Amino acid sequence: GSDGGGGGGGDDADSDEPIPVGLIADLTGATGDVGTPYNEGMLAYIKWRNANGGVEGREIDADSNDYAYEVPKAEQLYKQYVNEDVVAVQGWGTGDTEALSKAVANDELPFMSGSFAEPLTDPEEAPYNFVVAPTYSDQMRVALNWIAEDSGGGAEVAVFHHDSPFGEAPVADGEAWIEESGLDLGYQSYAMPAGSQNYVGLLSQAQSQGAKYVVIQNVASPAALVAKDIAAQNLDMTIVCLNWCGNELFIDTAGAEAAEGHILVQPFAPMSAEKEGHGVINEYLEEQGTDPETIGTSWVQGWYVMHVMAEGMAYTISEGNELTGPNLRESLETMGAIDTGGVIGEGNIEFSAESHRGSTSTGIYQAQDGEMVELEAGATP
């Protein structure tokens, strides 16, 4: 956890106590490659915010612990945080988010995470979950729109997805979307076996389907392997990576050559996209003496997800309300747009009592010479 150092001058009437927040992070588990920078981004944001006046003068006191992507451990940590009277929790993966969604509703603790599954946006289903970025389904819709446009219609799409509810989350919605918006696309999905050393089997099935586009809903390493296999087989296929593989890790792991030309759907603008909202990050990094080049997309994600939560807290306090879970939830639902300086999609995140979908717009990038080059800033379905 980060310990609250000196106290900032509190101008809040109620309290100048630090605000306890619980962070459930994957640092050493299966998704540690992205979980670690995500967590670092959050902690960096908190540090920066605390150093710059805090949340209405109050510091954020984050207790951050690794759960190694093991759900029982996440539940244990959550109970620990509840016991520490946190006002909100930042989670991470699909597993822990699902496992805790009911508990956070019972305990009335707003919960954000790196899991952008569609059902979480429905306050009826998950009243305390907030999805900061466009959902996987929205990303899938954007991807399909882009493919339809890029191909001029009539293309076949193969969806390669992690073999789990996380991977399958956008699959059915994608199919429905093609129907709904009358896109002229063929569509077939394939589960990616975990721990595979090649995806030639899937590619050959995609090939027989006639697919020119492969949408991947998985993390970076397996996606990179698909890119390598496409290159080795000289296949004419374009990968469209969603969120968790739509990042520089994908490019680095595949190698610039194999990654060249593939498309990355990424709601959070990487540092290289130089959005207005990157300004504070650059300031902070300069202070810390860190090279912005080393900062990945997941780090930025962490920063801005924490930012959204902090803004909600600030609003609650500024409205003169006690900072509790229900009040924070109400603030997030009613405060209007939260500006992210163009980092998340087109920039604004807004929740309502009817929907906890923060945004539907996402950036689209292409791997060019080992870099993420922005094709479109705020694509929406």
Next chain:
Amino acid sequence: MSNFINQLAYGLADGSILALAALGFVLIYKATGVINFAQGEFLLVGAYMFFTAFVIFGLPLILAVLVGVVVATLIGVLVERLILRPMIGENPISIIMVTIGLSALLKALVQMFYGTRPQSQPAILPRGSVEVLGATVPLNRLVAILVAAVVLTAFTLFFRRSRHGIAMRAVADDQQAAMTMGISVRRIFAMAWALAAVSALIAGILLGDISAVDQNIASFGLLVFPVVILGGLDSVPGTIVGGLVIGLVQQFTAGYWDPGLATVVPYIVLVLILLVRPYGIFGETRIERV
């Protein structure tokens, strides 16, 4: 047809690497009766050792491999000396647990030094591909098959020809009796662990090159179980057959059926084979006579 050849080549390549990974496992089992749950982490450590020598220290390829071999040997011997030796003669289940602890430890050590981010490593196997009967077979897979074949043959010969083979089996059968024959149980154990570490290193280098140098390499270790059970826990030729069978079964499942099933099909095959042959294809039957 070309597609089939393609799948075959990939399946064989994965299978050969599996066989290499399983070889170390079988050596340890054969000599010490220990089921090594840390085999996957041995691959991981192997891949990172080589990465360190090759990329971080920038050594030439051959030298980097040699350094890797030395370090792997050292690690194998250390593991044996510090962790397994005190456990000699204990209940096999307790020893299994120790190797589970070891796997947690090794993985954590890699994380401490290298983090969880995948490391980029320049290609070491040739990148191009050759056309075989209309199929595009990448060279790196062919080389992987070749390397695995050479290493496996070398090991098989070593055990056939040298009396260490018999000594190893003797130790596995009855440690006390082996001691009374002047066979140094410690030395045999150390040798088994060192050789296992070396074969894991080679498998780890190959894996790192064809996929990526990252934590996922460790999960490859789990597949070793169906491989060795299929071939027979204590059979070196069995690892080769088991590795190839599992590699191909996975490949064809992914290529012609439901790719997601590729993760469970090996286990289903394993159960089926065990029902017919309770000691795997080449495994030694446990002798029970009264």
Next chain:
Amino acid sequence: MTSVPDTASSGAAPAAAPEGTMLSLNNVEVIYDDVILVLRGLSLAVPEGKIVALLGSNGAGKSTTLKAVSGLLPSEHGEVTDGSVLFRGQDITTMDPAERVKQGMSLCMEGRHVFEHLTVAENLVAGAYTQPRGNGAEDLEVVYEFFPKLADMRSRVAGYLSGGEQQMLAIGRALMARPTLLMLDEPSLGLAPLLVQEIFGYIKRLNEERGLTVLVIEQNARRALEVAHHGYIMEQGRIVLEGPAAELRENPDVKEFYLGLGEEGGRKSYRDVKHYKRRKRWL
């Protein structure tokens, strides 16, 4: 005859072994599992070129003594906590067991302990582990000559042999190491009478022809004392009686308890033993 009183044996340690002693144990104390005291200050000496028999009832600690000599105790949670074991004047109390074999001692363990999954031939080859390759083939023939049955079975898997066949194999295997000191733990266990006779004949021959020193534990005390030069009798972890074999044979207690003979030296029928005997103890 020298009868060693119980306390004296654990008292003063014989400082240096006399000339020509191949093996000597001085006041050895062995504890299993940190709590089970099995040898309580045991001292014995095996002169070079002699056959020494170690007798004693079940659980007296005979096998433990041999394990202490050959260094097998650590693998059984046992430990020599006191005293020393000298082999050719060299202290080997803590030496690695494999090293001891190289020094020339060889143990044929109680309960056969053949390598079950190895064939008969491979078992014998494993026995010659410490020997240069050349010796192996030669010795193999010697063993086969002595146990023709083994030659017939050379490619059979040892684990499936009958009890007695395994015993032959175990003895043969011990010989393959070309020991100067051969230790046999109940070699006649489970062997047919004819073979027992032959084995003891063979031991004697090895001793006479090659000067092999032998330390043998044997329940068949009559046979053992026939071939041995010297005998020790153990009770509860101590030597309670020792002396030249011929003298021991005449000792009335030995006669009764180990040879199954009455005072007069006659054997009685098992059918006529009407009552369980309460074992007479020297302690």
Next chain:
Amino acid sequence: MAATATGIHHRSYTSELRLRATKSEYFRLALMLVLLLVVPFVLDNYWLSVVNTICIAVIGAVGLNILVGYTGQISLGQGGFLAVGAYSSAILSDRIGLPTPLAILFAVVLTAVVGTFFGLPGLRLKGLYLAIATLASQMIIEFLIRRDYGGWLTEGAGYINVDRLEIGGFKIGGRDVFETQWYWILMVLAVLAVITGRNLFRTGLGRSFMAVRDQDIAAEAIGVNLTRAKLTAFAVSSAFVGLAGALTAHYSEVISWEKFTLDVSILYLAMIIVGGLGSIAGAVYGAIFMTLLPEFIQEAANSAESSLPFLANQLPAIQNALFGLIIICFLIFEPRGLDRIWHRMKDYIRFWPFRY
């Protein structure tokens, strides 16, 4: 005499067959009881939740130890069997609408049946071959619940929300009393599991399991039907595990495949090995140890963080390393587990000041 070591003379078989005989044993029992009764009054909610987790783990570990420790059939399928218990109880109670206790009972029976089915290879397979075959059952069950073909388990959600436990009109309350109320339920069940487990192994049935473990040929030769004994062991063990699974579902109120991975199987195996194979008390010690160890490591790490800030980034990895290291060192120190340490301590005290 069974108890000569403690110098007790029994006057009847009934008294000898009792689990406790000496004053100090009764004293310990009383102490335990008092401890169990005061726990909810001294611990805060978080630590109470840890204790509740331990209670569930105790039930599961007792079950696993029956199979592995007592019958000698190594199983890596624990996670899968927990899942069977959890999913079936959740579905039976929430979707089918059975009263929860009945749903749990059915889940227990169902898990026993499934466990017996996956125990069938055990009739032919020995030792480590069986262990790996049970690994296959783990992988297959895990795959089925992860894949969730056609949403037959989770209706497409990928996870199941389980309603708050209600037994005959009594419903577990909110945050303040949730852990306490669960404690009473779980503690009683855990104690019952321990007692029934102990009982099993002082009767002929339990002894026949141990006979199969120690020497299966001799067991057959005295009339033990190996097939029946092994399958019964699988069934009984799985029943305990199914109970633990069902309780997991109702206690944590949500289940998904990620809770029943191979890691869970291994964790349970660790519990019984570290606790002591073939000992019910060992299963309890192991469940406690393996649940508390990460807690303590984390506490230690948190306090180290402030004093050694430069380690902050490495702490999670160090925690994992420490976890592995402690298990290794522990087993090197005492391969036969905590139960054995406890016995040695008792012996030491009994014989003190004599060494032997």
Next chain:
Amino acid sequence: MLTRAYQHSLRGSHLPAGQPLLEVDAISLRFGGVKALRDISFTVTEGHIHAVIGPNGAGKSSLLNCISGLYHPQEGQIRLHSAALGADGTPGETRTHTLTSLPPYKIARLGVARSFQNIELFHGLTVLENLMLGRHIHMKHSVLKSMLWLGPARRQEIAHRHLVEEVIDLLQLQAFRGKPVGSLAYGIQKRVELGRALCLQPALLLLDEPMAGMNAEEKEDMARYILDVHELASVSVVLIEHDMNVVMDISDRVSVLDFGALIADGTPDEVKADPGVIEAYLGAEEEDAEVREAVVKMEDQIEEEHAADRAAAEGTEGGNG
């Protein structure tokens, strides 16, 4: 003769003495190319101690394994006769079971109990537990009742304890009751193994080298135990043993195997004189001339000693049952 009155009979057969109990009918057993048994036939009579002798590897243990169902001979049959106990306590209807078609545990249930050449005890369990396991076939095993303990399960344990305690008494195992068998001396383990078989209340007791590895004194004890079992409980015994003195002294009938074939079958004296047996097995070993002479003297002496010991033993041993 022991005079102690036993509550339970250890004998599980109700056949009248002198009737054929076990018929081995032309069995042959092969392991690959190894012919372990070739066309063996003989009959064990109720009430006899029937010794099987022969050189190492002759097939003695294999024969025993065939009887107890662990090996399945390729040819031939083994039949066991049993008699139901009539209402008046006299033997009733007899039945014949073909052992060669039954699994081992069913054979055990017919009352065929055995010991093994290399002690096969349940090494993790105590002596008492090992012996109680001998009662396995006579007990009911309900999962629920076992787990609940109260009532039936406990009563059953206690009921069977009585017989087990008698066996403990008979074999003088009192001091070892609670010890794990793994830590016991070899001779005691052998005795426990005998005890475990006895607890079965066997119709036929198969003993594979029960005296191997014992010294003369212990052999005498063991022989006495076997004779006691035989004399007190009239249990029929098949005995494999290499010590000819024991075999000749205590057996009623001897079968001799060599290379898997039956080379002789008769009374001890007949067999001893058989030249084929002498050549294959016994060797020309002359009996100690002095042996028989000493017998009479020994007896008196032992009688005395025993009386004294008994007195002493009564003082120290507090049985519980």
